[in-house]
Amino acid sequence: MKARKYRMxxxxxxxxxxxxxIVDAMxxxxxxxxxxxxxxxxxxxxxxxxAQTVIRRFGGKPMLMTATVERELGRIATxxxxxxxxxxxxxxxxxxxxxxxxxxxxLKTYSEAPLVAGLPELAARGRAYHVDWCxxxxxxxxxxxxxxATRGRRLAQIVAVCDATTWRILRVxxxxxxxxxxxxxxxxxxxxxx
Numbered sequence: 400m401k402a403r404k405y406r407m408x409x410x411x412x413x414x415x416x417x418x419x420x421i422v423d424a425m426x427x428x429x430x431x432x433x434x435x436x437x438x439x440x441x442x443x444x445x446x447x448x449x450a451q452t453v454i455r456r457f458g459g460k461p462m463l464m465t466a467t468v469e470r471e472l473g474r475i476a477t478x479x480x481x482x483x484x485x486x487x488x489x490x491x492x493x494x495x496x497x498x499x500x501x502x503x504x505x506l507k508t509y510s511e512a513p514l515v516a517g518l519p520e521l522a523a524r525g526r527a528y529h530v531d532w533c534x535x536x537x538x539x540x541x542x543x544x545x546x547x548a549t550r551g552r553r554l555a556q557i558v559a560v561c562d563a564t565t566w567r568i569l570r571v572x573x574x575x576x577x578x579x580x581x582x583x584x585x586x587x588x589x590x591x592x593x
Contacts, residue, residue: 414456417446417448417452417456418456418457420446420447420448421442421443421446421448421452421453421456421457421463422463422466422467422470423446424442424443424445424446425437425442425463425464425467426467426471426504427445428441428442428445429464429467429504429507429508430503430504433511434464434511434514434515435514437460439453439454439459439460439463442463461515461516461517461518462517464515464518465515465516465517465518465521468508468518468521468522469521471501471504472521472524472525472528475497475501475505475525475528476528478493478497478500479493479494479497479528479532480532481493482494482536483532483535483536487537487540487585487588487589487592488585490536490537491581491584491585491588492581494561494566494584495566495570495577495580495581495584496577498563498566498570499570499577501563502563502566502567502570503567503571505525505563506563506564506567508521508522508525509522509525529558529561529562530554530558533554533557533558533561534554536561537557537592540553540557540591540592540593541553541554541557553591556591557588557591560584560587560588560591561584561588565584565587566580566584569583569584
Protein backbone atom coordinates (compact mmCIF):
# COMPACT_ATOMS: atom_id res chain seq x y z
CA MET A 400 0.00 0.00 0.00
CA LYS A 401 2.79 2.42 0.94
CA ALA A 402 4.75 1.67 -2.27
CA ARG A 403 1.61 2.20 -4.35
CA LYS A 404 0.93 5.53 -2.66
CA TYR A 405 4.54 6.60 -3.30
CA ARG A 406 4.25 5.63 -6.98
CA MET A 407 1.02 7.64 -7.27
CA UNK A 408 2.68 10.63 -5.62
CA UNK A 409 5.74 10.37 -7.86
CA UNK A 410 3.49 10.06 -10.92
CA UNK A 411 1.45 13.11 -9.88
CA UNK A 412 4.63 15.08 -9.26
CA UNK A 413 6.03 14.08 -12.67
CA UNK A 414 2.75 15.14 -14.32
CA UNK A 415 2.91 18.50 -12.57
CA UNK A 416 6.52 19.04 -13.67
CA UNK A 417 5.53 18.18 -17.24
CA UNK A 418 2.66 20.70 -17.07
CA UNK A 419 5.09 23.37 -15.82
CA UNK A 420 7.48 22.64 -18.71
CA ILE A 421 4.60 22.97 -21.17
CA VAL A 422 3.49 26.28 -19.68
CA ASP A 423 7.11 27.51 -19.67
CA ALA A 424 7.41 26.56 -23.35
CA MET A 425 4.14 28.35 -24.17
CA UNK A 426 5.33 31.45 -22.31
CA UNK A 427 8.57 31.55 -24.29
CA UNK A 428 6.69 31.15 -27.58
CA UNK A 429 4.29 33.94 -26.60
CA UNK A 430 7.18 36.32 -25.93
CA UNK A 431 8.21 36.23 -29.60
CA UNK A 432 5.29 34.83 -31.60
CA UNK A 433 1.77 36.16 -32.18
CA UNK A 434 -0.80 33.88 -30.53
CA UNK A 435 -2.33 32.95 -33.89
CA UNK A 436 1.04 31.60 -35.06
CA UNK A 437 1.85 29.57 -31.95
CA UNK A 438 1.56 25.89 -32.85
CA UNK A 439 0.96 23.23 -30.21
CA UNK A 440 3.46 21.00 -32.00
CA UNK A 441 6.19 23.60 -31.44
CA UNK A 442 5.25 24.14 -27.80
CA UNK A 443 5.23 20.39 -27.26
CA UNK A 444 8.65 19.97 -28.90
CA UNK A 445 10.05 22.80 -26.76
CA UNK A 446 8.68 21.06 -23.64
CA UNK A 447 9.97 17.64 -24.73
CA UNK A 448 6.51 16.08 -25.03
CA UNK A 449 4.05 15.27 -27.78
CA ALA A 450 1.25 17.53 -28.96
CA GLN A 451 -1.16 14.86 -27.73
CA THR A 452 0.28 15.24 -24.21
CA VAL A 453 -0.36 19.00 -24.38
CA ILE A 454 -3.92 18.42 -25.55
CA ARG A 455 -4.55 15.74 -22.93
CA ARG A 456 -3.24 18.01 -20.16
CA PHE A 457 -4.69 21.35 -21.27
CA GLY A 458 -7.41 20.57 -23.83
CA GLY A 459 -5.99 22.78 -26.59
CA LYS A 460 -4.22 26.01 -27.34
CA PRO A 461 -6.82 28.42 -25.84
CA MET A 462 -6.83 26.56 -22.51
CA LEU A 463 -3.03 26.42 -22.52
CA MET A 464 -2.93 30.16 -23.17
CA THR A 465 -5.27 30.94 -20.28
CA ALA A 466 -3.36 28.54 -17.98
CA THR A 467 -0.14 30.33 -18.88
CA VAL A 468 -1.60 33.79 -18.29
CA GLU A 469 -3.22 32.63 -15.03
CA ARG A 470 0.12 31.32 -13.72
CA GLU A 471 1.97 34.46 -14.73
CA LEU A 472 -0.66 36.71 -13.12
CA GLY A 473 0.14 34.95 -9.85
CA ARG A 474 3.86 35.51 -10.34
CA ILE A 475 3.29 39.15 -11.28
CA ALA A 476 1.22 39.73 -8.15
CA THR A 477 3.92 38.17 -5.97
CA UNK A 478 6.60 40.45 -7.45
CA UNK A 479 4.43 43.54 -7.27
CA UNK A 480 3.30 42.91 -3.69
CA UNK A 481 6.93 43.06 -2.55
CA UNK A 482 6.96 46.79 -3.41
CA UNK A 483 3.99 47.66 -1.20
CA UNK A 484 5.11 49.78 1.74
CA UNK A 485 8.41 50.79 0.15
CA UNK A 486 9.37 54.38 -0.57
CA UNK A 487 8.06 55.83 -3.84
CA UNK A 488 11.57 55.56 -5.33
CA UNK A 489 11.88 51.90 -4.34
CA UNK A 490 8.36 51.21 -5.60
CA UNK A 491 9.13 52.75 -8.99
CA UNK A 492 12.43 50.83 -9.20
CA UNK A 493 10.57 47.58 -8.50
CA UNK A 494 7.89 48.50 -11.05
CA UNK A 495 10.44 49.22 -13.80
CA UNK A 496 12.29 45.98 -12.94
CA UNK A 497 8.96 44.16 -13.17
CA UNK A 498 8.20 45.68 -16.58
CA UNK A 499 11.65 44.75 -17.85
CA UNK A 500 10.52 41.13 -17.42
CA UNK A 501 6.79 41.36 -18.12
CA UNK A 502 6.01 44.71 -19.77
CA UNK A 503 5.92 43.66 -23.41
CA UNK A 504 4.21 40.38 -22.55
CA UNK A 505 1.49 42.21 -20.60
CA LEU A 506 0.82 44.55 -23.51
CA LYS A 507 0.82 41.65 -25.98
CA THR A 508 -1.65 39.75 -23.80
CA TYR A 509 -4.00 42.74 -23.72
CA SER A 510 -3.88 43.10 -27.49
CA GLU A 511 -4.44 39.38 -28.12
CA ALA A 512 -7.08 38.87 -25.44
CA PRO A 513 -10.03 39.00 -27.88
CA LEU A 514 -8.56 36.02 -29.76
CA VAL A 515 -8.79 33.57 -26.86
CA ALA A 516 -11.87 32.50 -24.91
CA GLY A 517 -11.41 33.35 -21.24
CA LEU A 518 -8.49 35.72 -21.85
CA PRO A 519 -10.49 38.98 -21.79
CA GLU A 520 -11.60 38.14 -18.26
CA LEU A 521 -8.00 37.44 -17.18
CA ALA A 522 -6.86 40.70 -18.80
CA ALA A 523 -9.60 42.56 -16.93
CA ARG A 524 -8.45 40.93 -13.68
CA GLY A 525 -4.90 42.08 -14.45
CA ARG A 526 -6.07 45.65 -15.05
CA ALA A 527 -8.14 45.64 -11.86
CA TYR A 528 -5.13 44.31 -9.94
CA HIS A 529 -2.97 47.14 -11.33
CA VAL A 530 -5.45 49.79 -10.18
CA ASP A 531 -5.74 48.19 -6.74
CA TRP A 532 -1.94 47.86 -6.48
CA CYS A 533 -1.50 51.56 -7.31
CA UNK A 534 -4.13 52.45 -4.71
CA UNK A 535 -2.32 50.42 -2.04
CA UNK A 536 1.27 51.25 -3.09
CA UNK A 537 0.59 54.98 -2.91
CA UNK A 538 -2.15 54.93 -0.26
CA UNK A 539 -0.53 57.52 1.98
CA UNK A 540 -0.52 60.01 -0.91
CA UNK A 541 -4.21 59.41 -1.59
CA UNK A 542 -5.49 59.50 1.98
CA UNK A 543 -4.75 62.90 3.43
CA UNK A 544 -6.56 66.12 2.64
CA UNK A 545 -8.11 65.11 -0.67
CA UNK A 546 -11.79 65.28 -1.50
CA UNK A 547 -13.29 62.29 -3.32
CA ALA A 548 -13.09 63.87 -6.79
CA THR A 549 -9.44 64.85 -6.35
CA ARG A 550 -8.58 61.45 -4.88
CA GLY A 551 -10.21 59.68 -7.84
CA ARG A 552 -8.43 61.90 -10.35
CA ARG A 553 -5.10 61.49 -8.55
CA LEU A 554 -5.47 57.70 -8.49
CA ALA A 555 -6.25 57.69 -12.23
CA GLN A 556 -3.10 59.75 -12.85
CA ILE A 557 -0.96 57.38 -10.75
CA VAL A 558 -2.43 54.38 -12.55
CA ALA A 559 -1.59 55.97 -15.93
CA VAL A 560 1.99 56.82 -14.95
CA CYS A 561 2.54 53.30 -13.55
CA ASP A 562 0.95 51.55 -16.54
CA ALA A 563 2.87 49.19 -18.84
CA THR A 564 1.96 51.45 -21.77
CA THR A 565 3.76 54.39 -20.14
CA TRP A 566 6.76 52.11 -19.49
CA ARG A 567 6.73 51.07 -23.18
CA ILE A 568 6.60 54.68 -24.38
CA LEU A 569 9.57 55.58 -22.22
CA ARG A 570 11.64 52.40 -22.51
CA VAL A 571 10.88 51.13 -26.02
CA UNK A 572 9.62 54.10 -28.04
CA UNK A 573 11.85 56.57 -26.19
CA UNK A 574 14.79 54.15 -26.21
CA UNK A 575 15.60 54.96 -22.58
CA UNK A 576 17.72 52.67 -20.43
CA UNK A 577 16.03 51.03 -17.43
CA UNK A 578 17.68 53.60 -15.14
CA UNK A 579 16.50 56.50 -17.33
CA UNK A 580 13.01 54.96 -17.48
CA UNK A 581 13.00 54.79 -13.68
CA UNK A 582 14.05 58.43 -13.44
CA UNK A 583 11.48 59.57 -16.01
CA UNK A 584 8.73 57.65 -14.20
CA UNK A 585 9.79 59.21 -10.90
CA UNK A 586 9.70 62.67 -12.48
CA UNK A 587 6.18 62.02 -13.78
CA UNK A 588 4.93 60.55 -10.52
CA UNK A 589 6.53 62.85 -7.92
CA UNK A 590 4.21 65.86 -8.48
CA UNK A 591 1.26 63.54 -7.78
CA UNK A 592 2.66 62.41 -4.43
CA UNK A 593 1.88 65.32 -2.16
